[in-house]
Amino acid sequence: MKGIKDRGGEIYIIDPRRNETAKILTKKNDGHHIPIFPDTDIYFLLSMINFILSENLEDKNYLNRNSSNYENLRELVKFFTPKLAEKICKIPSETIYELSRKFAKTKKAVIYGRLGTCLSTFSTLNAWAIDVLNIIAGKLDRPGGAIFGKNVINIANLGKIVGMGAFDTYRSRIGNYPEVMGAFPLSVLAREILIEKNPVRALIISGGNPILSAPNSNEFRRALEKLELCVVLDFYNNETAEFAANYILPTRTPMENSNTPVYHLNYQIFPHVEYNHALITPDKHGPKAEWEILLSLSRLMKVPMFGNRILNLIPKIYKLFRKEFHPEFFIKLFLFLGQVIEKKIPHLSSGTLSVKKLRNNETILLGDNEYGVLKKYVQTKNKKITLLNPLIEEQIKLCKNSYNKKIEDIKHIEAQINEFVVIGRRNLKTMNSWMHNIEKLWRNKQEPQLLINSQDASRLNLNENDLVILQNEFGSIKIPVSPTDDIMSGVVCYPHGWGHKNSYLSYANQHPGENINVLTNSSKLDKLSGMPVLNGYKVYLKKIQ
Structure with missing residues (x-):
């Protein structure tokens, strides 16, 4: 980005x-940092789409x-004018x-958007609108x-x-959320455990700390207490493990495993493939790799690996031939299939890997990267991008119908001296x-602070x-503030993932x-993706005297 400047x-x-x-990348007051009121991104994005189309600026x-x-x-976004967006986003038309x-x-x-737009009321619609802006402008x-x-x-391809990329092949019984790539939202899990009829009774947690990361953490804590069995796989004895685990299965650290980031291959600025060797030789009698534990558990529970019966056959075939299975097999398989799709014969065609x-x-x-390759990636039959579908149209109408209520909520917050909306952040070395x-x-041992506007402070x-108390209907916390003009x-801002109360994490616990x-609210989720609203929710702030 510095190169662009x-x-x-x-x-x-x-x-x-x-x-x-x-x-x-910007200087204060140079007009290149544009503040926007949290959880209003979609009105800004749709107003840009509307303006470009109404002014015939699109690349026809x-x-x-x-x-x-x-x-x-054109007709569907007509309502979302820049003047309307100004009232809700606080960005001048x-x-x-x-x-x-x-x-x-x-x-x-x-135009690019990431975490801020992905953790809001209209997360999927935000992602769609960003793509549409890039498409209509060519x-x-x-x-x-x-x-x-x-x-x-x-x-x-x-x-x-x-079979990756599945969507809405079945629905959650809590909230009726569509399945996305074979998974339901984490936010519904606590209620799946707490429900009276046929609750979730056992849980395996691998490399996660949901007691800190799940929306409405107090609800999740109550749900964990109800489980009949909780198994945690981690190389740390984290808060979730200490509070709820019946069994803690230690895993190797990332430095003890080899790795090739297959799923990131199409997201690299400089096209390359890398293989990361294990930096530390694992102790034969020490912790096992995460995949080994999960494979053993799936076999003992008679549950298909990744829920896929075809994939489940692969370790069995290895065992039949008295060979030891290793997940590197999948890298070999993906490389083989990927190159065949590109009409290259592995080991024979030039440039194969x-x-x-x-x-x-x-x-x-x-x-170098390639351009003009859109049709290689688009999955529609006619190899054209379908800009609209009924689900997106429904979301746009819902956004339109939500406008007046959103305006009222913002005016109410502005009228109250102690009401704020929260956004998150992640610091580079403690993310x-x-x-x-x-x-x-x-x-420097400085615990995170709540950023607050200097005038509000x-x-x-x-x-x-x-110290202040930050609270709403879901809970309350006590945190130090740091006034800033930034x-x-x-709006107040506090980072995600803190709240350590764990004697096993000696430094973090200090x-x-x-x-x-x-x-945060585990019931207020994006209708299409199930993403929680972690930016733009309301809190009440009170100074501790």
Whole structure:
């Protein structure tokens, strides 16, 4: 991104907080950090789509060649004007006009969204709107725009063959949420355990700490108490293990395992394949690899591995021939299938790749990224992008119908001196709860603070490190504050994954922080993906005298 600026390009960062990226790439008050009120991103994005279409700024040739039913989109987003977005997002309509024009008219431009847009009321619709903006402006699959990462495996095509990417093949009984890639939302799990009729009675947790990471953590804690059996696989005795586990099965650390990140192959800036050797030779009598434990458990429970009966046959075939199974088999399989899909014959065609070659070379560069390859990735029969479907149309209508209520909620918050909305953040060296027990990563020993706008802090007579109670209908926490000009008024910010109360994590336990997820709602989820709303929920703030 620094390179873009060095070449005279512009970067706009839209966030309620002047985050770390904005601090590096923008100057204060230069107009390139644009604050937006939390959980209103979809109104901003739809207003950009509306403006580009109403001003005929779309790339018609690109759309006619690569998409279908885009004309229907024009009428569907008509309601979402920049002036309407201004009232709810707190971004001036003139700014939205300017951004939309610049984005549409700049030859090399892209819009990108990640965690902030993925943990809101309309998470799926946000992701769709970002893609649609890149598509209608002709920025997808072009230099300088959003591209498909080149690699030896086309994950989209491979996923279709092996059954990944499933959606809505069945529904959850709690909340009626669609299955996504074979899974239900974590947020419904506590209620699946607490339900009276046919509850979940046993749980295996692998490499997770849901007592800190699950929405409405107090509810999840109550659910764990009801389980008849809880098994935790981890190399740390974390909070969930200490509180609920009947059995804790220690696993090897990542440094004791070899690894090839197959699923990330189409997401790399510089196309390459890598093989990471184990840095530490595992003790034969020490912890087993995670996959070994899960394979043993699935066999003993007579449950198919990954819920897939075909995959379940593979270890059995190995055993039949008295050979030891290793998950590296799947890397070999994916490499083979991926290259066959690309019409290359493994071991014979030039440029083909084997695990042996990868293991010996460790990193293999694959040249420059490719452009104009859209049809290799699109899964529709006509090889065109279908911009609209009934589920998306329903979400847009729901967004429209929610507008007035959202405006009322924001006005109410603005009128109350002690009401705020919360956003999360992750610091580079403490972004995962595993990292909190490593002293070298944060030697300053400063526990996380609640960021609050300086004017809001002054109004509430709050100074640096003053303790406040943050509470709502789901729970309350006590945390220190840090006033700053880098966050919008009415918004507070606290990182995810803290709240250690665990004697086994000696360093983390000295600097525990608080678990912000006790304040989140496990029932308010995105209708299509089941993602929880971890940004933009309401809290009441009170100073501890």
